[in-house]
Amino acid sequence: xxxxxxxxxxxxxxxxxxxxxxxxxxxxxxxxxxxxxxxxxxxxxxxxxxxxxxxxxxxxxxxxxxxxxxxxxxxxxxxxxxxxxxxxxxxxxxxxxxxxxxxxxxxxxxxxxxxxxxxxxxxxxxxxxxxxxxxxxxxxxxxxxxxxxxxxxxxxxxxxxxxxxxxxxxxxxxxxxxxxxxxxxxxxxxxxxxxxxxxxxxxxxxxxxxxxxxxxxxxxxxxxxxxxxxxxxxxxxxxxxxxxxxxxxxxxxxxxxxxxxxxxxxxxxxxxxxxxxxxxxxxxxxxxxxxxxxxxxxxxxxxxxxxxxxxxxxxxxxxxxxxxxxxxxxxxxxxxxxxxxxxxxxxxxxxxxxxxx
Numbered sequence: 001x002x003x004x005x006x007x008x009x010x011x012x013x014x015x016x017x018x019x020x021x022x023x024x025x026x027x028x029x030x031x032x033x034x035x036x037x038x039x040x041x042x043x044x045x046x047x048x049x050x051x052x053x054x055x056x057x058x059x060x061x062x063x064x065x066x067x068x069x070x071x072x073x074x075x076x077x078x079x080x081x082x083x084x085x086x087x088x089x090x091x092x093x094x095x096x097x098x099x100x101x102x103x104x105x106x107x108x109x110x111x112x113x114x115x116x117x118x119x120x121x122x123x124x125x126x127x128x129x130x131x132x133x134x135x136x137x138x139x140x141x142x143x144x145x146x147x148x149x150x151x152x153x154x155x156x157x158x159x160x161x162x163x164x165x166x167x168x169x170x171x172x173x174x175x176x177x178x179x180x181x182x183x184x185x186x187x188x189x190x191x192x193x194x195x196x197x198x199x200x201x202x203x204x205x206x207x208x209x210x211x212x213x214x215x216x217x218x219x220x221x222x223x224x225x226x227x228x229x230x231x232x233x234x235x236x237x238x239x240x241x242x243x244x245x246x247x248x249x250x251x252x253x254x255x256x257x258x259x260x261x262x263x264x265x266x267x268x269x270x271x272x273x274x275x276x277x278x279x280x281x282x283x284x285x286x287x288x289x290x291x292x293x294x295x296x297x298x299x300x301x302x303x304x305x306x307x308x309x310x311x312x313x314x315x316x317x318x319x320x321x322x323x324x325x326x327x328x329x330x331x332x333x334x335x336x337x338x339x340x341x342x343x344x345x346x347x348x349x350x351x352x353x354x355x356x357x
Contacts, residue, residue: 018278018321023314025063027307033059034306050081060313061131066322072132117147128181136333139182150176167197174265183271184331190269200260204253211249219245244298251294255287266320273327281319289315 037052054077061073094112098105121142128138150173158165171194181188219241259281266279293308 016323016325018323019067021317021320021322022065023060023063023310023317024065025059025310025313027310030059030310031306047081050084051077053077053080064313064317066133067324069134073130074132074137075126075130113152117144117151120151121147124177124180133183134328134331136184136331139184140180141182141187142176142180146176167201168194170261171197174261178265178269183274184333186271186274186327186331188269188271190265192265192268196264197261200257200264203260204257207256208249208253211253215245215249244295247294247298248291252287252291255290256283258290259283259286262316273325274331275325275328276323278321278323279319280321281316286315286319 033055037048037055040048041052054073054075057073057075061071064071094105094108097108121140121144124140124142128140131138150169154165154169154172158169171192175190175192178188178190178192222241260283263279263281266277270276289312293304293312296304297308
């Protein structure tokens with residue numbers, strides 16, 4: 001374990017002071033890692049992407065500090081590469097079979113759909129198992145049945161409610177993920193409320209409608225479309241402006257929603273007798289960060305990505321505090337040592353997002 005200092009958790013009966021989460025990396029360092037990763041991945045036709053993934057995660061984990069201790073990312077490039085090759089192979093087989101035998105391809109697609117909950121669980125297990133803090137690994141204990149209900153069945157049926165059920169479904173998904181996380185032998189406890197998700201969703205929808213209406217009027221006035229509807233030059237101005245404006249607004253709305261949900265989850269989560277969490281991420285500020293990050297990435301043709309990512313991580317860390325309880329020094333590491341990343345990579349290939357936010 002890498003650590004900068006070794007203060008222990010609070011003693012029983014003593015006053016407990018929250019520890020501030022810190023991210024000590026910087027954009028200049030990460031830009032060097034990022035650009036090398038891209039160049040080597042291109043030169044090796046994608047093979048180096050496994051090493052790139054590990055280098056990136058080790059950099060961000062290793063620069064995340066809590067109570068003087070750094071986080072560790074333990075996966076190796078070979079683990080990632082094996083899983084990625086298996087997943088790509090499976091995808092190629094599906095593509096070939098679908099092209100020559102459509103009926104068999106449809107049956108194969110159904111089988112793969114049934115594998116989605118398993119892939120999500122295995123991906124989460126791998127990600128947690130590869131994360132370590134204070135020499136203790138995290139773990140994930142989800143099961144197939146609950147994953148099927150939360151990730152497949154409920155989202156499907158929410159379509160028939162015109163997505164009115166979707167905020168409640170998202171609450172169930174977050175509760176399923178976080179309540180199945182373990183830190184050593186200690187489970188995470190969360191008490192999430194559906195009304196927090198509906199409140200965040202309603203605010204974002206109303207703001208989205210309002211901002212889009214204002215944006216439409218402004219763009220019309222700028223381009224003169226309202227006065228010269230047949231003017232081709234004005235229409236082109238609108239097309240040039242509308243894409244970055246759309247990205248800016250979507251990123252800002254995403255920031256407002258994510259900040260509210262993140263605060264709700266962390267402020268209602270704890271690891272029994274080990275840690276309590278506090279998040280005070282300001283939605284307006286986080287929305288501005290995400291929106292300006294998106295603008296910077298577009299205006300620099302992607303070169304600002306490292307700066308934007310580091311800026312976002314620093315903001316998230318600065319808004320997070322953890323109260324370490326006396327039991328933090330007594331946690332036992334019972335994480336399994338299995339080393340397969342196949343499911344995580346398979347999920348990525350088939351465009352199943354299993355990332356934790």
